[in-house]
Amino acid sequence: MFRCVAAAVLVLGLVGFRTADAMNLNEEEELEFLSDRVLMELTEVKKSEVSQAFSIVGKPAVESMVHTSGKFSAGSAVDGSPSSNIKHCSHTAYSANPWWRVDLGEDHCISKVRILNRGDCCSERLAGAVVRAGDSTTVTDNPTCGSPVTAAQAKPLGGTIQFDCSPALRARYISVDIPGRTVNLQLCEVTVEELPLHHCPVAVPRPFCIFGKPALQSSSHGSGQFPAENAVDGSPITHVAHCSHTVSNSRNPWWRVDLEEEQYVTKVTILNRGDCCSERLQGAQVRAGLSGIATQNAACGPPVTSSQAQPLGGTIEIDCDHPLRARYVSVDIPGTATLQLCEVFVDVLSSRSC
16 A cells, blocks of 8 residues: 555656656656556556565475485475476485475565475375474474365376465475375475565464363362363452362373364463462473373473462463464373362464453
């Protein structure tokens, strides 16, 4: 919009006082001159709003496991070669969940990613591949760009597969991985398009409402009065009557809430018990991820320390080292312990507020 206004201002300015180039032209020629100048300006505006190629040739690239031959390094996928022969491609060893990643060096607003598939054989190996873009070096923590590669897309030898990031993704790293399969990942060339960076504003953490979300715990106190749901009931009261509470001294107790959708979790805050026994929360580990099994998800920050657990009714903030892609948020205490939570709060990168 600003650029369009600038173009209009240019018209008025040119009409108001003629430039040296137009000074000797007659009226008709002058109008044509002015029209050409405005058209040129508007063309530049349009270009700035359109996705454009961004060269990643020679950018640092790594892959999960180099092929046993020692050939076919990750850098072969960003060497600028249009050849789809394996000699010019990256190629991992045969392994579970193989991945490849390139470092752009700084944030870009990624709108499209294209992969040139292997052309001499075995193109079908790329089925199920997922493109991701984000700021985490852990590839699976970043948002996906487009949909996984289908069998039909992978079938043509030497085919080019396009991934449209909708919306565009702010990212320093672009990656390709094949989750859930044991296979070779081979990429003959990866190319990228971007938008101006202002199209991808920096995401700001904000509260995500988990009030009333489905919650479970490993066991419930024998009285039946302290269910898992008490930790997401919206109550700020720290008396045990308003808290969740597992069986006392149970083995590896845990609590989990289902966000019911994927989010990027940045912080989890726990309101500890206030009438007694707050020290029981020492050693508690917050986790966030896509698995319904709490201990299979990534840790968000370090375990709760003794000093954090000591204050009765204390508020404990746990910052994730980096945003974690998650549907489930959990708290567990390894070993024999009693887990009690009076309220749990979650911050995410983008969400509606409570």
